[in-house]
Amino acid sequence: MWQFTETLGEGAYGEVVLAKNINTNEFAAVKVIDINRLKGNDVVIRKEIDLHKLFRHENIIRFYGYKQQYSNYYLFLEYAAGGELFDKIEPDVGMPEYLAQHYFKQVVAGMAYLHSLGVAHRDLKPENLLVANNNILKICDFGLATLFRSQTTKEERKLTTYCGTAPYSSPEVWAKTPYRGEPVDVWSCGIILTAMLTGELPWDQPSYQNPEYKRWLDRDYYHNPWKKIDNMILNLLRRILIHDPAQRARVIDIQSHKWMSKVYSQDGTESDHQLLKRMAVKYEEPCWSLTQPNQSTTSTVISSTSMDDPMVNCISQPIKLDDLILITEPRSLAEMGDQDPSEHLVHRMTRVVLAISFDETIYLLNRLFVHTGYTPKRTAGNQITVFTQDKRHTELIFKVNVFKIPDAKIMADFRLSKGDGIEFKRKFVEIRERLVQLATAWSNGGGGSACFNHSDTSSTLTNGNNSVNQLQEAMDT
The missing domain is CATH 3.30.310.80 (Kinase associated domain 1, KA1)
Structure with missing residues (x-):
């Protein structure tokens, strides 16, 4: 039995709440989507569910299952107690370079995995990147994600839904021209890296009318945020934030860049890179496979999720979704007997x-x-x-x-x-x-x-x- 407690975040169509299993004391993040806010059209929700249930990667937030009750969908997700990445970015300062590298590698790895399945996220930003207690980054919120390439025919299609968040969106999306899925995510990664290193966004929107963006196109790097950034990283950003998507860096180009393999050390002590690696907890694969026997990835995406599919509990064993009992009347963790409710909240x-x-x-x-x-x-x-x-x-x-x-x-x-x-x-x-x-x-x-x-x-x-x-x-x- 799951009891709703504190609200973790909000969106246009609902909220994310912390749920506690009152029998096992386990926690899950539950994304509550109100169908009424979508005017009764649940196609968007079904698409998010059908996509998210496919993903099995260390840097993707886990999807455990869902339940529909009255006018709401309840999506049960992995609870990342480390909070959102943006909360670790100090305004106008950013974060230490070694830490930015640590998180950026994981963003790129998660993005590469999505692209290998033919999926574009289309709204990558620090608010949609969560950090688990073991310092592992998790991409979340697939409400705007879509398929751009068939897994069977490998045929790629151009996308025409212009969505995302303006400062993180690519020039082709902002200009409302048909676009490829991979380059728009790569562009967003470049803005995320800039924000992590400097604590600010380079421009409001990537258009010729924007003076900050115009300076970037003119290779004027003597203003903020660029003058805060090391030349090696600036070289990487110049390859990512290219106006023409056909010339923009690919994932393989980013991963092979020399900054990505740079090892940070402090006065001959254990390097920060090694310390972070030693701190990481080994990722355990969930107990189900990516696809069912004799079933292709593509067919899994377009099929409906059965209410009889198993849901993996946050920590323990799989359970049946029909066994989920939701107590949606919120109670605080203090009311549920937690002496210090703050210790269970997002950090x-x-x-x-x-x-x-x-x-x-x-x-x-x-x-x-x-x-x-x-x-x-x-x-x-x-x-x-x-x-x-x-x-x-x-x-x-x-x-x-x-x-x-x-x-x-x-x-x-x-x-x-x-x-x-x-x-x-x-x-x-x-x-x-x-x-x-x-x-x-x-x-x-x-x-x-x-x-x-x-x-x-x-x-x-x-x-x-x-x-x-x-x-x-x-x-x-």
Whole structure:
């Protein structure tokens, strides 16, 4: 029996929730898709299921099975507790080069596997790349994936659905011309690598009208983000981010590039490359085969998934999908007896631990969002949904869940709902600094002060008896 707990992420047609098996204490990520949001057309969902059930690769999130109940589809997926890759990217900084190489190799390996099956992902970006506890990267979210090559005839077709995320999309997709499946994924990998190394995206869109993209085409590498990147990696990016898809690097070209085999070391100690390799947990193949006997890969893709197909539990043995009992009324992990619910959540960097009360945290957050120019809305007892825009003036929505953790502390967990992950992370860093200042001043008592506005004005915060009323009076003066 599976009990829904915390929401892990959201999408256009549903959400991903953490589910706990109350009999075995195992966890799974369940993608809940509302058919009503698709106007009753479940062809897209069936296509995602039929494709995802094929994949058996270390760098692809595992698909365990699905169940249809009322107006929802429930897709049971591997739970990657390491969180999304974008959360490991520091805005305007990125991540260490050796770590970017470690993750990039895995993105390319997963992409190569998909292409070997004739499948294009078409929405590769850090938000769709998960990290497991053993530091293994997993490609997820195949809602926009499609077949571009037949496994039987090897015939390739041009694609004409123009989809994806603008900063990661290729020029041919942006220009709405028929395109090949492989080059668009390769292009997205180049943008991902740039983001990992620099903490920023190179352009809003790859069009001649975009000045940043025009500078790239003119080989002007003396501006950000390119001036942050080592020449060897820049050489690789110049082969990936080629406007003409026919000239763009192939997977084999990327994997054979000299940077991909570079070994990083620190002062003669064990190299970071070797350390990461030693940390990795050996991947175990799932207990089912890629195709059924006397059944081709192509026929598997276009067939319907039977409700009697076995589903592999997160950790233990296969079970029948008909045995799945879903308790969709969400309960928190704390309500289910977990002493520290935070230890089971995705390991995100977008969290703040505070030494003030629950009510004070909710109030501080609301006031902080209003003063920053955001629009907060209390969407649950412990949740605030925040609406704003990023620097591209596109919609950015995130949620803050507040809950108690051991040692009488409060955790504010920030989660992206819609928009660019790096922009969300950038805003989180600004909010975190102000929130910590305010909470520290309040908990210390006796005349603490903190800058509350992002303008030149500031509010003095004093702590009398730690009551929310006094807190409100201090902030409203």
